[in-house]
Amino acid sequence: MTTIDYRLIDSTLRDGSHAISHQYYAEDVIRIVKGLDAAGVQVIEIAHGDGLGGSSFNYGFSAVPEKELIAAACDVTDQAKIACLLLPGIGIVDDLREVGALGVKVARIATHCTEADISEQHIKAAKELGMEAIGFLMMAHMNSPEGLVEQALLMQSYGADTLYIADSAGAMTTEDVRRRVNALVSALEIPVGVHAHNNLSMAVANSIAAYEEGAVNLDGTSAGLGAGAGNCPTEILAAVSTKYGINTGVDPLKLMDLAEEIVRPMMPRQQVIDRAGLILGYAGVYGSFLLHSQRAAERYGVSQAEILLELGRRKVVGGQEDMIIDVALELARKHAEQEV
Amino acid sequence: MRCAIIGSGNIGTDLMIKMLRSEVLELVALVGIDPQSDGLARARSLGVQGPHEGPQWVLDHASEIDMIFDATSAYVHVRHYKQYAEAGIVAVDLTPAARGPKVIAAVNLEEHLNSPNINMVTCGGQATTPMVYAVRRAIETLPYAEMVSTIASKSAGPGTRQNIDEFTKTTSQALREIGGAETSKAIIVLNPAEPPIMMRNTVFAALPEGSDHSAVIESIYAMEKTVQSYVPGYHLKNRPVIEAGPFKTPGGDVPHRAVVLLEVEGAGDYLPAYAGNLDIMTAAAMKVGEAVAASRVSEARL
CATH class of the missing domain: 3.20.20.70 (Aldolase class I)
Structure with a gap:
């Protein structure tokens, strides 16, 4: 051998x-x-x-x-x-x-x-x-x-x-x-x-x-x-x-x-490097946030890319998936305030 | 009542500073094991005794002490809790050792005031159990509740780090026993970002078919006020939301979940404001200690 x-x-x-x-x-x-x-x-x-x-x-x-x-x-x-x-x-x-x-x-x-x-x-x-x-x-x-x-x-x-x-x-x-x-x-x-x-x-x-x-x-x-x-x-x-x-x-x-x-x-989707995937690497965000941030973006009508970039700025670490909802709610609130 | 704090780390030192402001609790000593520790030096500079002989010092001075606050670690508490009880000293346990009944200051403060040993669960438990209870009281049954606590690395001392399993287990139990959930899970995450992040806690609660969502939201806002009465830095970071599933929880399938996003800003007594985890624990322990003292006074009057 x-x-x-x-x-x-x-x-x-x-x-x-x-x-x-x-x-x-x-x-x-x-x-x-x-x-x-x-x-x-x-x-x-x-x-x-x-x-x-x-x-x-x-x-x-x-x-x-x-x-x-x-x-x-x-x-x-x-x-x-x-x-x-x-x-x-x-x-x-x-x-x-x-x-x-x-x-x-x-x-x-x-x-x-x-x-x-x-x-x-x-x-x-x-x-x-x-x-x-x-x-x-x-x-x-x-x-x-x-x-x-x-x-x-x-x-x-x-x-x-x-x-x-x-x-x-x-x-x-x-x-x-x-x-x-x-x-x-x-x-x-x-x-x-x-x-x-x-x-x-x-x-x-x-x-x-x-x-x-x-x-x-x-x-x-x-x-x-x-x-x-x-x-x-x-x-x-x-x-x-x-x-x-x-x-x-x-x-x-x-x-x-x-x-x-x-x-x-x-596989529900093939592994491609689309914008969200690339942003993860570019902004240094934990990979498993991908699908969670996609769902939060749809639910609260905000951009997934914006969520990921903000998570990168906050220096969140693996395990803080709850912060995706937090960021999505804050972005939605900011957008609403801008529209008023 | 005459009190000693055992453990001169982050929690013990923060608690000392709060206790020196109390009109009910008289601080006899902050007891450590390392004569060089910052906490003991701080004690001496504030005119408080700072012996370094550990739990044995307390047992040797049992006649001068009515109540101890244990801010060591779960292992140390487990080793000594019987001795405190035998010496007639009430123990308020700030470690996750969970030898005595658990108390969450906003929920069951009055329930165990006569117990020789009272367990304060964990910082995350003090922050999230009230919200689990708030959801539970607004609906018929709460099949599953979950908490995620993220604390700044700098505010997690060696006790917390070595006890991480005890943290999750004890917190999870409190969500069931005191929060009223049928099943539960607790998660803790440490975040090393600089400047340090504020303590964050998130509560997820499973809402069965037919739950009154507006009653849930109203109950969450009311609980925020209750906790703020003794932890001023405790607040909802965002509005509580109800999200549609379905969700396949350990307590059964549910159509919705409530998400409660909390932040705890510390009072900055010892560590800076990011260390809300210390603050909520020591503020809750003060609340319990003062309630124990009040109940002893009223007993003495009878």
């Missing part, structure tokens, strides 16, 4: 959940997990888009309880490990315990890129449950390389086995990614990973750049299904990696079949 150059974590069933408003059913999960598993993907992440416990008014209710979906995934996976995501403040340690019992082997514990110290309870709990714990710093464009190192060292000290940065707003240039990954790889004892989004059409390029700087974990989703303009498409990442001579251990053709024949037909 040849060794692989980086490990691929597919998040179609977690980040992809945003793009279908968390309406996954068990049969979808089974087909996607089987496809990813057969293609050789090493880790498959499943949860509500906002992590375990994310089903809510604020983020959208899941059609099917996520733990039922996770149980279905654990049942059908052959070689791939099943992972979950948890955001402290939304999910709790009890959730980790429950999914641990279902067979989840990897827990990604995600915080905003300056708030790593809220993850201590959860990283330690994941380790106690025998899981691999991955520290996951979101909205990484909002912190400097040095600042990220400081936060990453905290997660490493809690026992994290791997450290990820997420470009949750799809706002980073290749240079931004290189500087951050380089700093992390030099400072940490644990492996580094990158989770990219495509709002600025940089996801695949940024992932390859991250690999060149020493990242040995990369994220993708099938057909790019995910928050904002979408994620790094797993099948494209695999194909491009092959062209670069990078050994991924996955079969790009099987991933293309999965994306084309199973995932695309279930």
